[in-house]
Amino acid sequence: MKFFLYSLLLISFHLPAQKAGDQKFIQEVVKIHTSREGLPDGSIDRISILNGVPVAETSAQILQFKSGSWTGITRGKSEPAPELPAIPGAKILSVVPYKGGLAIGCTQGLYFYSDVKKLERVFPQNEKYSWLLRNVNALTTDSRGRLWFGATEGVGYLDGDTWKLFTGKEGLPYNKFTSAAAGPDGMVWFGTEKGAIEVENDYFKYRFSRRWLPGDHVNGIAVGTDGTAWIATDKGVSQISRVSMSLEDKAKVFTKQVEERHNRMGFVAHSHLKEQFNPASSELAISDNDGMYTSMYGAANAFRYAATGDPEAKALADRSFKACKWLVDISHEKGFPARVIIPVDWPEKVNETHSRADNLENQKRDPMWKDIYPRFPKSKDGKYYWKCDTSSDELAGHFFFYGVYYDLVAKTEEEKQAVREVVGDIMDHLIRHGYKLVDHDGKVTRWGDFSPEYFSSVYGYDQRGLNSMNMLSFLNVAKHVTGNPKYDQEARILRNKYQYHIYAMHPKEFFPPENVVPWDNNICLMGMYGLINYETDPALLLMYRQSLETAWQHISKQKNAFWDAIYASLANRFTKLADQKYFENKGLFPENRLYAPKVVSKLYKGNHNPDFILENLQKIPLDLIGYTMDNTHRLDVIIDSSPMQSEHVGWRTDGYALPIDERGHVRQDRDGFALLASEGDGHDEHEGTFYLLPYYMAHYHGLLGK
Known part of the structure; x- marks a missing residue:
């Protein structure tokens, strides 16, 4: 039976390429005109187009736009x-x-x-x-x-x-x-x-x-x-042009953007703009989750390679894998993934910024903040610093990427063995420490506790759904990649003794608002991908499909192409299994014989709109600079009046989040319902991964139409 299901997985991983990526649409592209292009500072009072030439007027002068700049002209005779x-x-x-x-x-x-x-x-x-x-x-x-x-x-x-x-x-x-x-x-x-x-x-x-x-x-x-x-x-003139392009054209733009401005030693993250709003002033930066974002870029290129066969995609996926594996290999203990790696001559004095005094200051607002120093230990060879206190975000990214990379990119035995080693190392570290990420101080990291004891505590009860689901997902990936039955045995212990599979049926928090963070949606859906794709037990698949739907209820209205693509691919896979009678005549849940047929009937087809993936991908701006945007004044927005909710959360009158080109972030790991948002206030440019991953994932899974 396992051979049959793995064969089915491989078949679903090789859908025929489709042409939706080549279909043209209109992309709006912005150019801002100010004194840099020859306009006077201050207000432009009127604008017109005369004989095809834009003409701007102030109280003092008239200017026309030719050959890339504004020049003064004589005021003509006005029409009566x-x-x-x-x-x-x-x-x-x-x-x-x-x-x-x-x-x-x-x-x-x-x-x-x-x-x-x-x-x-x-x-x-x-x-x-x-x-x-x-x-x-x-x-x-x-x-x-x-x-x-x-x-x-x-x-x-x-x-x-x-x-x-x-x-x-x-x-x-x-x-x-x-x-x-x-x-x-x-x-x-x-x-x-x-x-x-x-x-x-x-x-x-x-x-x-x-x-x-x-x-x-x-x-x-x-x-x-x-x-x-x-x-x-x-404050000047805006030129909003309508450019005909395809999704594939757009992907080329974003791949170029990542490679030119967001690649630091193989790691992918946002960049800092020394001059506000000016991408030409970009300088490489580090994030708190370089492992997560590099994994996402690697996964984007793994799906791209599987969908297109482009050798560049394989090279970029290979590079991302080596970078992620380096994060694991550099740390104090086998299997502990670092967050970030930087050379020792990095201009920011990271251990001065993240000092012990800074830790104590942070603990005033967050008593659970980890007081660890140095936060950037030096590598054994003395050439690099690596960031510790790794979180569940990192693990979710690593395991999501490694499963996809193993299935779609790793071809040779050497390549596959490298994946087996890094997956085994991380998983063994977690098992060895009682399902905890243990730092160089011998203590668990701030967000790296997946243990039964933590889930039973006042500090960890709200994390047990998400973290239980993810731990079972990590074990499924490890079982699939390494073939080692010990990971199946560990998962069985966690289910039978500690009820992790029951906790996993509530895979993320929805209330109160202080417990709801948008990146948990990312962690949840990425974990679901490995959990469901590599599960062979029909009873567990029914439970996990119900868990996926529970997570989806809040996420479904955000029009996020990445989350939509994960949900749709998993829901479609469940439909195929149901069509093949995979859940019938198995004697599932004998204590309640109605459960299995009810789940199959109710969740047979996914509850998603396939058009939303295409809409989101088309609307993602080519300019991925983070701007401050306040949508709280809008007439077409309903403010969320839930108890304890911020006044800055809401949605359009149709019940869906505002389009991504009208809200204050372009990242696909943020809250689409946030009405007042700032992603760096013009001082950061974000990486094109947030287009590339959902596009190539949807392309690969046949979710973009024909």
Whole structure:
């Protein structure tokens, strides 16, 4: 039976390549124009496009953009303003030609002024709304002849005799308008006092913060025939271009980005920007979890190699494996993985930064903080420092990568044996120390306790679901990679004596909020991948499938391509097993004969939307700089009012997290529901792994369509 299931695993690991990665989509790309490109400092009051050339205006000068820079030009003769009627008690705010006359927006509403000088007040209404408009600051007609307005009540357009109206409930993010402009194919842009809004096919995209604009107060917008939006703000001009590219094109961009700016001796992590917002000023940095992030990059290239056969992918996966194995080989004791390795001449004085005094200071806010020194011991050869106090994050990354690398990349016996050795070393360290990561001080690390005693303590009860599941996952990976039956025996002890498999059915915390951290989602799903893929017992598979669904309930609404890809691949595998009658006639759970058929029936198919993976991958910005973004003011957001929850957590009115290009992080190990977030405030660039891993994993598992 085991041979049959392993054969099934290998078959599922070699799905035919598909062409979804080559299909074109529109990627929006931002260029910020400030004094560096020749604009004056301060506000740009107006912008237009004359004969295909962008023209920016201030109170003092007019500039045009040619050959990559802005240069001053002479102010031409302006067009005479149209003759406007007097509207008693109202201030005119916006005017646009419409049907031979004018549409006029004012403080008191919307008016049509016909070519025969007739003034008519307009009251937009449909089956849901009837509006007496106020502060109609924005008007435009689109390429399909529809009249659009932006007012205090919301946004709407008149198509023939029919009004379509939008508030926050329909996706409108903000309503303090300053301007509007039309683009090709019915596209419309609105300027607001806090950002710009792009509307395409009745869907609203919110473009604000330094990710999209130099300043949030938008004074004007002009849209070129190619759809490029030129946005004048209080701090310069933003150029948002529409570039046709494929997912594979995007992957090449991010692979290049990682290799040029995020590869430190084979380790992959974010980089620091010496000049805020400027990737050209990038310098290599270290994270707290280099092992985790290098594992993720290695796994991305393992899936890439399996899906495409690209020799570059194998070389990068091999390099990542050697780096991760080095983390294990360098430490004080066989099988203990370091977090980070840096040369001794690293510019940051790490052991001065992480001093004993610093440890004691940290313990004031976190009594469980580990007082260990040095936090960066020196390697035996004296050439490197390695960071200790390794956590469960690192282990989850290592074991996830090693299983994938062993199955998809390691071809020769020498390559496979290297994987067996490192997996065996780590697993044996954990077993030898009673399921604990034990540091150079002889004590367990802060987040490295997987022992039964810890799970029974007041300090560890909330970790037992996640850590029990992960320990069983690590043992499954070790059993699969090494073939050593002792790891099966250890897992059996943990299940039969300590109920780890029961704990694992609640694989992560959901409440209270202080116990819920987004990287636990990463740890959980990565652990699930090895746990389920390498399990052969049908009873355990049913339990683990139920555990996966429990974890998924909170994660499913975040539109995270990595988590979605893991869930979908495992759910699809369960469907295949059920189709092959793998759970039938086995006498499973005789004390409750309804359990097995109920799980198979209820969880037969995955509860996911396959389109969300593609959506997330397409929306990941090419610019992976971390910006501060505050979405708490949005009209299309519902604030989470759960007890003890932060006021900075919420979701769109459709129940899903904001799109990744509208929130304050681009990493796929963060909380998609965080409305106020900062990933370095422009001083960090994050590695392209957060696109590459979900893309190639989804590509390999056939999750991107055909």
